[in-house]
Amino acid sequence: MSSILTQTSETPSESQHTPWVEKYRPKNLDDVASQDHAVAVLKKTLQSANLPHMLFYGPPGTGKTSTVLALAKELYGPNLIKSRVLELNASDERGILIVRQKVKTFARLTVSNPSADDLARYPCPPYKIIILDEADSMTSDAQSALRRTMETYSGVTRFCLICNYITRIIDPLASRCSKFRFRPLDDANALARLAHVADTERVNREAGVLEQVLRIANGDLRKAITFLQSATRLHLDGDEVAEITNKSILEIAGVVPDEVIGRLIAASAAKDMEKLFTTVNDVMLEGWSSVQILSQVHDLLILDDSLQPDQKSRISRVLFETDKRLSAGADEHVQVLNLLSQLSLIL
Amino acid sequence: MSLWVDKYRPKSLEATDYHPEIADRLKALASSSDFPHLLVYGPPGAGKKTRILATLQQLYGPAVEKMKIDVRQFQTASNRKLEFNVVSSSYHLEITPSDMGNNDRVVIQDLLKEVAQTEQVDFSGKHRFKVVIINEADSLTRDAQAALRRTMEKYSGNIRLVLLSNTTSNIIPPIKSRCLLVRVAAPSEAEVATILDKVCKKESVSVVETERSQVLQLMAAHSGRNLRKALLLLEAMVMQNDHLSLKTPVIQLDWEGVIRDLTASVLKERSVAKLQLARTVFYELLSHCIPAKVILKTVCWELLRGVQRDSLKVEIIELASVFDERLSLGQKAIFHLEGFLAKVMVAMEQ
Numbered sequence: 299m300s301s302i303l304t305q306t307s308e309t310p311s312e313s314q315h316t317p318w319v320e321k322y323r324p325k326n327l328d329d330v331a332s333q334d335h336a337v338a339v340l341k342k343t344l345q346s347a348n349l350p351h352m353l354f355y356g357p358p359g360t361g362k363t364s365t366v367l368a369l370a371k372e373l374y375g376p377n378l379i380k381s382r383v384l385e386l387n388a389s390d391e392r393g394i395l396i397v398r399q400k401v402k403t404f405a406r407l408t409v410s411n412p413s414a415d416d417l418a419r420y421p422c423p424p425y426k427i428i429i430l431d432e433a434d435s436m437t438s439d440a441q442s443a444l445r446r447t448m449e450t451y452s453g454v455t456r457f458c459l460i461c462n463y464i465t466r467i468i469d470p471l472a473s474r475c476s477k478f479r480f481r482p483l484d485d486a487n488a489l490a491r492l493a494h495v496a497d498t499e500r501v502n503r504e505a506g507v508l509e510q511v512l513r514i515a516n517g518d519l520r521k522a523i524t525f526l527q528s529a530t531r532l533h534l535d536g537d538e539v540a541e542i543t544n545k546s547i548l549e550i551a552g553v554v555p556d557e558v559i560g561r562l563i564a565a566s567a568a569k570d571m572e573k574l575f576t577t578v579n580d581v582m583l584e585g586w587s588s589v590q591i592l593s594q595v596h597d598l599l600i601l602d603d604s605l606q607p608d609q610k611s612r613i614s615r616v617l618f619e620t621d622k623r624l625s626a627g628a629d630e631h632v633q634v635l636n637l638l639s640q641l642s643l644i645l
Numbered sequence: 646m647s648l649w650v651d652k653y654r655p656k657s658l659e660a661t662d663y664h665p666e667i668a669d670r671l672k673a674l675a676s677s678s679d680f681p682h683l684l685v686y687g688p689p690g691a692g693k694k695t696r697i698l699a700t701l702q703q704l705y706g707p708a709v710e711k712m713k714i715d716v717r718q719f720q721t722a723s724n725r726k727l728e729f730n731v732v733s734s735s736y737h738l739e740i741t742p743s744d745m746g747n748n749d750r751v752v753i754q755d756l757l758k759e760v761a762q763t764e765q766v767d768f769s770g771k772h773r774f775k776v777v778i779i780n781e782a783d784s785l786t787r788d789a790q791a792a793l794r795r796t797m798e799k800y801s802g803n804i805r806l807v808l809l810s811n812t813t814s815n816i817i818p819p820i821k822s823r824c825l826l827v828r829v830a831a832p833s834e835a836e837v838a839t840i841l842d843k844v845c846k847k848e849s850v851s852v853v854e855t856e857r858s859q860v861l862q863l864m865a866a867h868s869g870r871n872l873r874k875a876l877l878l879l880e881a882m883v884m885q886n887d888h889l890s891l892k893t894p895v896i897q898l899d900w901e902g903v904i905r906d907l908t909a910s911v912l913k914e915r916s917v918a919k920l921q922l923a924r925t926v927f928y929e930l931l932s933h934c935i936p937a938k939v940i941l942k943t944v945c946w947e948l949l950r951g952v953q954r955d956s957l958k959v960e961i962i963e964l965a966s967v968f969d970e971r972l973s974l975g976q977k978a979i980f981h982l983e984g985f986l987a988k989v990m991v992a993m994e995q
């Protein structure tokens with residue numbers, strides 16, 4: 299049975315080894331940036347010590363797992379958490395029977411009594427929490443079976459389901475939970491959190507680097523922190539960290555240089571298939587990610603004022619088709635070539 | 646005796662011949678104690694694996710070169726026995742998910758948990774974590790990728806993953822969010838030619854001196870900036886010829902020749918008989934384990950080379966992109982290959 303690793307006092311060597319994303323995982327609800335709504339509601343439950351079943355959903359790296367872990371810590375404190383919280387995620391075997399069995403065993407374990415000290419410091423509500431992280435990768439049969447289990451044990455347990463895609467959670471299950479939507483982080487709050495990491499690690503940086511990191515990470519704070527850490531490593535000059543520049547951030551993030559995107563679009567607009575063919579071939583051999591190309595072409599063309607609305611709508615269609623095919627696992631080279639040759643008919 | 650591709654694989658980051666900036670980056674990452682999870686992507690034969698093995702060397706020193714191959718057995722839920730290979734040293738582990746088919750999730754999780762629970766034996770080692778290399782990560786099932794999400798966070802104390810892949814479009818966003826992405830571009834033709842030259846000198850290959858640079862350039866161009874292909878080609882040509890010169894025929898792969906013949910005849914004439922011929926050819930290629938997607942792409946490229954009209958080219962590319970998707974979604978490759986060619990023939994007749 300997997301329980302939560304309570305990271306109490308980290309030894310210095312340990313914290314040196316931990317990637318920053320783990321090192322700066324929010325320790326309590328106040329550390330969670332930007333998700334004001336969820337945090338406010340959850341804080342109230344801390345006072346009333348009553349918790350509904352919950353469903354957290356939103357894109358990667360927005361704080362879903364962190365929030366529930368922080369909540370659990372604030373509810374039970376470090377001693378009790380092991381016996382009160384069960385975490386199951388997609389890496390665990392989650393067939394119907396196994397989930398039911400694990401939940402049953404866990405729910406039936408008698409709750410250990412909190413010590414007087416814990417009681418004084420933490421709410422220690424009388425129920426247990428079962429976290430089903432990455433619930434979107436459970437089969438719908440397993441999800442159906444979960445409904446009953448949730449009802450059977452609702453007296454003593456609360457469930458928290460976490461997923462990226464809410465549409466993959468079956469309705470009857472979703473409707474039993476209060477839903478919390480986690481938004482991409484792109485506001486001042488997220489910037490402050492990133493600045494906190496950067497300052498604590500004494501990251502030497504050019505102006506605008508943090509804003510840039512946040513923008514490229516597209517609201518994914520985990521990605522942003524990883525970028526920042528890698529950039530710091532790359533700028534290590536002996537023990538001194540040289541100043542991190544905006545340019546090196548772009549490099550690390552795999553953003554395709556504007557010049558390359560420009561070359562592709564120009565080749566497409568020139569309507570010369572021979573030239574288009576070689577240009578695409580070159581770009582693909584450079585290894586640029588097609589998804590990245592797609593999103594940058596999108597940004598460039600859809601915001602281009604010189605294009606007519608009907609052109610733009612046709613462009614969107616082509617982009618959409620390409621995106622769909624790529625996510626079905628189609629060949630990047632063929633798809634990017636098709637994208638640009640279709641664009642040559644529109645531009 | 647090892648092949649030249651293996652014999653001349655650089656062992657350390659300093660020795661890598663091109664992309665010095667990638668070597669610098671990997672070195673900087675390896676020298677810090679908090680090495681991140683990596684997703685290394687780039688076209689085939691660009692040198693991804695070489696750079697990662699060299700990074701291991703940088704992380705752990707020469708001891709990682711002591712590798713062994715184990716055959717592991719795994720019992721699936723339906724009681725089928727599954728065998729697959731695991732390459733390992735005391736510091737790392739390397740697996741190829743396509744060996745495991747649809748069971749990749751369970752097998753990988755088992756392996757990772759096993760690694761996570763065994764502490765590094767060598768405490769003098771610089772790093773507490775072991776590296777797990779996953780080859781062809783783009784062929785991991787969605788299920789297996791989903792399962793990696795929390796594992797990558799939970800075991801980040803003792804495991805670092807290095808995912809190697811040709812593309813990033815098949816990798817789900819939560820995994821990309823947990824990795825640092827490293828792009829390895831194909832070497833330029835000039836860089837390929839330089840390496841061929843170096844190998845020729847070391848192996849004392851006789852090349853007509855006045856034509857030396859042209860011959861090597863030609864081979865580099867022929868291999869489409871794929872260094873592995875170029876070195877294999879060089880070795881094969883040296884085995885068949887005593888001297889290399891511009892007159893030495895460049896060896897063509899059999900299957901490429903077969904496709905070229907097919908497209909040439911389609912370009913000449915379209916008929917039902919042609920379609921029948923195509924079926925035979927496709928079946929034969931498939932039975933020789935040429936992946937259907939490679940066949941489709943090669944046919945498309947050859948056709949594009951042969952037709953003149955730009956509007957027809959656009960049409961052929963569009964058809965290729967449609968049938969390429971169907972190949973990914975469907976089961977029976979032959980349908981889609983035939984469908985593609987039939988549609989192309991219709992388009993050519995119009």
Ligand SMILES: Nc1ncnc2c1ncn2[C@@H]1O[C@H](COP(=O)(O)OP(=O)(O)OP(=O)(O)O)[C@@H](O)[C@H]1O
Nearest residue numbers: 319322323330331358359360361362363364519520
């Ligand atoms: N709202 C947030 N406030 C503070 N830190 C955050 C926040 N969101 C993400 N982070 C940082 O990113 C890391 C990953 O966050 P977390 O594991 O909570 O993401 P998640 O939403 O569960 O993502 P996934 O869907 O990929 O599982 C955390 O360790 C933390 O460093």
Ligand SMILES: [Mg+2]
Nearest residue numbers: 362363364431
């Ligand atoms: Mg999570």
